[in-house]
Amino acid sequence: MVPTHYYLILSAILFGLGAVAFVFKRNIITIFMSIELMLNAVNLAFVAFSQAFGKVEGQVFVLFVIVVAAAEAAVGLGIIILIQRNRQSLNIEKVNLLKL
């Protein structure tokens, strides 16, 4: 069996990639994808722990996260389409009406 910390290290790498992409990318869709990446990194950690400790709660939590992520994807994509329509751009730097 694969040791648990392998999964955790993979999860940490995926999460770190997501976080870095979230900070440095400008395209809204890419940012959106990096959020999904982070969520799934967390899911992986949940499942790994669930397996390691032989408990089912982690897997239940993962299902919740997937549901929320799906709902978020629906709303988020809707917002992205509106932004594209209004500004003809997906560059997040341009969406700055609230900026000083």
Added chain:
Amino acid sequence: MSTPILDILWIIPLLPLLGAATNGLFGKKWPNKIVNTVALSATGLSFAAALEAVREFFEQGQKLVHKEFFDWIVAGSFRAGFDLQMDQLTVIMVLVVTGVGFLIHIYSTGYMSHEGGYYRFFSYLNLFMFFMLILVLAANYVLLFVGWEGVGLASYLLIGFYFLKKSASDAGKKAFIVNRIGDFGFMLGMFLLFKTFGTLDFTELFAKAAPWSHESWGVFGTFTVACLLLFTGACGKSAQLPLYVWLPDAMEGPTPVSALIHAATMVTAGVYVVARSHILFTHSETALIVVGTVGCATAFFAATIGLVQTDIKKVLAYSTVSQLGYMFLGCGVGAFSAGIFHLMTHAFFKALLFLAAGSVIHAMGGEQNMLHMGGLSKKIKVTYWTMLIATLAIAGFPPLAGFFSKDAILGEAFQREGGWHSLYVVGLLTALLTSFYMFRLIFLTFHGKQRYDEHHVHVHESPWSMLGPLVILALLSIIGGWLAAPSFWGGEDHFTAFLAPVFGAGHAEGEAALSEAAAHSLELTLAIVAVAAAALGWATAFWLYLRQPGKPAEIAKSLKPIYNTLYNKYYVDEAYGAAIVKPLLAISTNVLWKVVDVAMIDGTVNGIATGATATGHVTRRTQSGNTRSYAVWVVVGALTILIIVFWPAIRALAGGAQ
């Protein structure tokens, strides 16, 4: 034996308070008649209650009545209650306050009838009566101080009654502030007494103080310091040197106020306090000498200023200061009953003088300068005769009241052992001056040529609501002194005998040494000398103002520096202004205002506000609106928390690696 009023002694002060509240709260819309009725019935009933209380006091054998109605301040061993007491001294004060007060209320209904703020006037006047009665009925220093401050408040309100007139409101403030200086001393005196004896209740305090040893001249022990502090307060309230400056200015108030508060009652509160605390004062020779000297000096000083004033009320004001000095002289030589006796007779004739002066001013349509009067005796006969009686009384002609009381004080001063003869001489000289300036007032006002324009001034006698009190007070000024006729007069000193339970018998040690016959002849000689002084004053005034009307101006011209000094009241106000008011004002403006207030207080407040704005300017840069910068903050925050949480583990790892 039932004593209904003595059991509810609080009713005497409460009635005027009710009157004040009723008129003050509801009187604005009422016609004068209702305001009158309320004010007069409040004081009248209070007077009646006082009379009944006095009757009961006599009936139960003149024993001290001490009633504790309720606790006011209780802290540890200290207790100051709403306690009233009645003894012989209180009897005299209560009767003078309510009696003269009632007469002046009646007078005011006539005098103030054309003035605005009628209800306000009577409300204040009743309020004054309330506080004054608290003052004289109080059974401890704390409650006395309540009345003491309260009469100061009423005095302030009434001096500034015509508050639209700047001089009047300034005079009110001056009275209040000058009194504050004295009150400060009074309070310190109270604190010292409490610290020493552990109580401020009169009966207890005096019982504890009595066995202490006496302090001789030059010793500054507890008694001397406490007495001098109390006397500072008395100096403020009773307008003695150096705090007398407010009283002449207080004449800005309506004339009945001058009569009631600034002549007959309130200003005598200082004398009352000294007499009430006589056990403390007799323990300290220094304090007595200071009281006597200050009183004597004030009497002379004020009399000299009174010589040249031309405002009829100002003359009377300085005369009041001078007569108060006499009372303190009496207390200072240990003749407390003589001082109180003069207080009583003075209340009669000085109230009468002021009310008559008010009647003159009323007749002249508001004119107060005596140089614009003259020859009024034919036109306002009742006013003239009553004022003449009061003048004879204050000048000390027998058998009027002032003769007996002034004679008693001067006699005691003469007979007292030690260096008191100089005080006697100054007192006698003051008597001469008093007689002179009072007859000058009479001659300038009522005799001689008419110096006003008949077409402009319609001289008319006052209504009987004003003349009635004048006549009653004139009667009192005549017979008031007979209570204590000296023995050569064939009378007995009932007054001193009456007050003996309070002041103790035989206060003048020098008297015992003389045989009765010698005492008689000495008293007679002193009386003749005093009357001679008064007659000399009258003759001088007669000669200067009736026989040679041009002379006063000539004398004034030839003695110009002296005349100007007197006319400008020794420049005392100016000196106080330069020495105290100006520096205070300069410090307030340049230090307190510009440095402390503007730079420090405002600076702190504004600095905090500016600091908050500046911080906002810096920190708002974090709220850039840039989504990714927020993300960085989130990541940084999360990492920080992780590092903190796992710090021990990280350290362990690092240690393990080594």
